[in-house]
Amino acid sequence: MKWIFDLTFEQLKEEITAAGIKKFTAAQIFQWLYEKNIQDINAWSNIGKTTHAALAKQYDTTLNKIIAKKEDHAGAKKILFQLSDGNRIESVLISEKDHYTFCISTQVGCALNCRFCATGRMGFKRNLSPGEILSQVLCLQKEIPGYTGKLNIVLMGMGEPLLNYENLKLALEIITSEKGIGISPRNITLSTAGILEKIRRFEKDFPRVKISFSLNAPENVLREALMPISRKEKLPDILEYFKATAADRKHRITFEYVLIKGVNDSLDHARLTSNLLRGIPCKINLIPFNPNGSIGFETPDPGDVEIFSDYLHSKGYTVITRWSKGRDIKSACGQLAAEE
Numbered sequence: 392m393k394w395i396f397d398l399t400f401e402q403l404k405e406e407i408t409a410a411g412i413k414k415f416t417a418a419q420i421f422q423w424l425y426e427k428n429i430q431d432i433n434a435w436s437n438i439g440k441t442t443h444a445a446l447a448k449q450y451d452t453t454l455n456k457i458i459a460k461k462e463d464h465a466g467a468k469k470i471l472f473q474l475s476d477g478n479r480i481e482s483v484l485i486s487e488k489d490h491y492t493f494c495i496s497t498q499v500g501c502a503l504n505c506r507f508c509a510t511g512r513m514g515f516k517r518n519l520s521p522g523e524i525l526s527q528v529l530c531l532q533k534e535i536p537g538y539t540g541k542l543n544i545v546l547m548g549m550g551e552p553l554l555n556y557e558n559l560k561l562a563l564e565i566i567t568s569e570k571g572i573g574i575s576p577r578n579i580t581l582s583t584a585g586i587l588e589k590i591r592r593f594e595k596d597f598p599r600v601k602i603s604f605s606l607n608a609p610e611n612v613l614r615e616a617l618m619p620i621s622r623k624e625k626l627p628d629i630l631e632y633f634k635a636t637a638a639d640r641k642h643r644i645t646f647e648y649v650l651i652k653g654v655n656d657s658l659d660h661a662r663l664t665s666n667l668l669r670g671i672p673c674k675i676n677l678i679p680f681n682p683n684g685s686i687g688f689e690t691p692d693p694g695d696v697e698i699f700s701d702y703l704h705s706k707g708y709t710v711i712t713r714w715s716k717g718r719d720i721k722s723a724c725g726q727l728a729a730e731e
């Protein structure tokens with residue numbers, strides 16, 4: 392039996408036509424699965440009972456299994472899923488003032504091994520399929536029944552999204568399509584540690600999706616120590632690309648900077664960061680490191696965070712410090728899965 396969420400609209404249409412079902416049924420199925428978010432085949436009232444039976448024989452329409460939910464004091468809810476092969480991933484639902492944000496995973500574990508990240512410690516297990524990526528959105532929507540307001544999606548959970556490019560692309564096509572979940576690409580942000588060739592390609596494929604770059608250090612030597620990917624993907628090359636393409640981009644790049652006590656949180660680091668990003672239309676998210684017993688880093692002093700932030704402000708940058716929800720999300724990505 393096939394898992395229906397891994398099929399594109401065209402694939403589904405082709406398969407059901409070959410099985411003797413009218414091809415317009417594909418649009419009805421997509422509407423039930425994605426727009427109405429109802430996966431019980433027997434509830435698909437505009438499709439006949441004989442077709443129900445044929446579809447039930449051919450397709451598995453059950454979503455990923457939720458095995459744990461945890462809410463933090465600031466209203467972020469982490470959801471732990473068990474996949475069909477027993478692997479586990481997490482998503483996070485964040486309640487903001489006037490909207491919700493869904494933080495979605497793209498891989499089981501991660502190969503990039505950033506030193507401050509719990510997911511990196513797990514190592515890489517496998518890529519998520521298109522359906523495993525997009526069905527996280529459906530599951531999180533079920534956590535807020537009846538809500539029809541603004542939704543943001545951040546591809547910032549477990550894994551480096553650009554290292555699972557083809558599956559991510561298929562998932563985003565259904566997430567953003569009017570036939571699918573119908574979320575505007577402008578409300579989606581891809582967070583990356585920086586794979587330059589893939590960033591170029593992604594910006595061509597999805598020009599309206601926002602890019603968030605995980606900076607974390609203002610020079611390549613320190614960045615290499617924190618993020619081994621920097622040995623291959625050099626910081627100056629990536630920043631040069633952001634500068635050279637700034638005029639073609641409709642949004643500002645977000646630079647994420649996990650502040651770690653005594654490592655990258657000094658005023659000198661702030662000065663270097665300011666000089667480094669000069670000329671790139673951007674926002675800076677400062678994320679004080681979220682302590683984790685198995686990672687030997689510490690949370691910076693609030694005073695040092697303020698000095699860092701004030702300096703960048705004084706140089707004209709838009710700076711947001713994420714002490715609460717953001718901190719739980721990014722610097723602890725993978726933590727729930729790792730704990731479980």
Ligand code: SF4
Pocket residue numbers: 501502503504505508509510511512548549550551584724
């Ligand atoms: S921070 Fe992101 S890219 Fe780095 S190891 Fe964690 S999940 Fe992977």
